[in-house]
Amino acid sequence: MRKILKNLSLLAIFALAFAPFAGHCEEMSSPVKVVQDFYETLLSVMKDADKLGFQGRYAKLQPAIERAYNLPLMTRLTIGPQWQSLSPDDQEKLTDAFSAYTVATYANRFDGYSGEKLEVTPKSSSAEAGTIVETKLIKSSGEPVALNYLMRETNGKPQIIDVYLSGTISELATRRAEFTSVIRRDGAAGLLQLLKRRVAELKTAS
Numbered sequence: 001m002r003k004i005l006k007n008l009s010l011l012a013i014f015a016l017a018f019a020p021f022a023g024h025c026e027e028m029s030s031p032v033k034v035v036q037d038f039y040e041t042l043l044s045v046m047k048d049a050d051k052l053g054f055q056g057r058y059a060k061l062q063p064a065i066e067r068a069y070n071l072p073l074m075t076r077l078t079i080g081p082q083w084q085s086l087s088p089d090d091q092e093k094l095t096d097a098f099s100a101y102t103v104a105t106y107a108n109r110f111d112g113y114s115g116e117k118l119e120v121t122p123k124s125s126s127a128e129a130g131t132i133v134e135t136k137l138i139k140s141s142g143e144p145v146a147l148n149y150l151m152r153e154t155n156g157k158p159q160i161i162d163v164y165l166s167g168t169i170s171e172l173a174t175r176r177a178e179f180t181s182v183i184r185r186d187g188a189a190g191l192l193q194l195l196k197r198r199v200a201e202l203k204t205a206s
Helices: 002-028 031-047 049-068 071-085 088-109 171-205
Strands: 117-120 125-127 130-138 144-154 157-165
Touching (some): 031 117, 031 144, 031 157, 049 088, 049 171, 071 088, 071 157, 071 171, 088 171
Antiparallel strands (some): 117 130, 125 130, 130 144, 144 157
């Protein structure tokens, strides 16, 4: 009986020791937490934008974006059905180029800070294609701009797969309309060249 009680006590201690950790893991894996963590990095980059320059902003944003976004899936969704006809080498090159373009876009857009705020709605909502996390970019003038994120879980990890500008305009759909026409006309090489050119233009414009 004493041995049983001892074992039960050890189990109770073990459970208490790991309970906070389990809760922390659950919080870390929530869609809202993913966006909040990304916004922390984004706001930090905005505040140090001038000092960092384009390359510095790119370097700080890249790992944060790769954690928050499912860039390989976004590449495939942006290209659409034609993705299946591409060689594995072309798929890999386009994924790398699309990822670089996504990071460069953020590094170019968020190139300063004038008192803006990034607010995340505490609770996510279900959608047919995944989970929606609603956020607002509050400009220095006080004007709110809705930026909502569509997220999908991959291997137990929620990641962003689309951004809705002004709350309704799918950035993925906008890109898909352009990229699909390019790849039909110029093939994978043409789209790869376009993405590389866009990255160079974003760098020069900053």
